[in-house]
Amino acid sequence: MSDELPALPWERARRRPGPARVPLTRDRIVEAAFAVLDRVGYEKLSMRQVAAELGVAVSALYAHVNGKDELLELMYLQMYEGWQPPVPDPERWQEQVQEYARTGRAKLHEHRDMARVAMTGFPFSPEALPHIDRLLGLFRAGGLPDRIVGAAGDVLSTFVNGFAFEESMWETRRHESNGDTHDQSPEENWQEMRETLERYFSELPPERFPNLVALSGIVLDNTNDDRFDLGVEIIIRGLASFAEDASPAAGPSSAAPLPSGEPGDA
Template identity: 30%
Template structure:
């Protein structure tokens, strides 16, 4: 048996090698999957919100967009609240802050709030993530710092300025939530009860005059406004009544 084994080995060593085949075309190296980063997680989260609304934002949905598993995300985040923080931080990063001008401080506050509103409205329902959020993200803090600088330059007392910023963020967030809810309902076939202005005026004017004399008599005023007229009005109630320096706007 040992001799036979040796012979087979020797024969194998002396055997003619097989004819060389034609060289095959070089195969491309497999593409490496991009690493999971906070930037990619934020991008995926905003993609989900823009396409499906804030209610669709979950860790599982983000992992599907990224083509990975939950463990890959949890190497970077603690929970869903972390994703909310990243998203709001990214949107705040898009806000351009002016150099505080004591003569224009009221209009500067309005401009910053308008920018924040537009960022929130671009992603339906996302401002819900901003409600009750502690501003610890550096980009969110950057907007707070900018508003505080503007208000202080305008002569607003520090405590008043601090609470004003809180009220401004709450109003901007709530306004964006309401707009996104109305737009969402208008897209659904089972929410045909969302009324246009003409229909709403007609209903108000048809109310019993003895019970609703003021609503009936001022139906046009109660339903007036287009675009962001109501936002600008309510924002003005806050900003214009802050005690500070007189300004040109």
């Protein structure tokens, strides 16, 4: 972008002809991988496609990245980069958890099929340790007993990832059946799919599926965002019921003990 000017004659001798060669780096590879992912989806994301995106031979990638697994993990890590759970405020820990979960899902929505990339990799990497530690700190600030805190992380992260994963599945299903009809916004498309599903459920034989037909209207009225928030709220209420102060489930908590005296930034 900065080399578009015609090269001066004496520079000709120093610069090689053709477009200026930007060096290949891990970051550029990851960036290209995201571009390919957004364009073709997880299933067709391949080393060759990434190389093509960069105008480079496949084998060149392997000088910077150990393999496809590592590339996927790099994407996963880059997604988390710069995102940290908030510094715990014991008065507001429930809202903080809600918001944490919401932006977690939002991050997974930043790129197509990102939830599937996240599921691919090994769940534990050293780079994620600060993140995990702060999340645990958030739960401890809520007054949860230590033996609950670990399970809290399990439940919450499983839900966020799993929910986004299912959304990703619906999305690719939509792509498969819809072909290339770009005439609708994604929102309209979701809406149409919800209506189709609602009709399908409501036309089910009520004697065989009494609960499905009874719930078809209520459940499918909700947007995905509402369903997600509700799920998180269920989890938070369950957690709150273990909190060592009182104020279990109902109403906003008033105060929580054990702020676990952690400084804001280590």
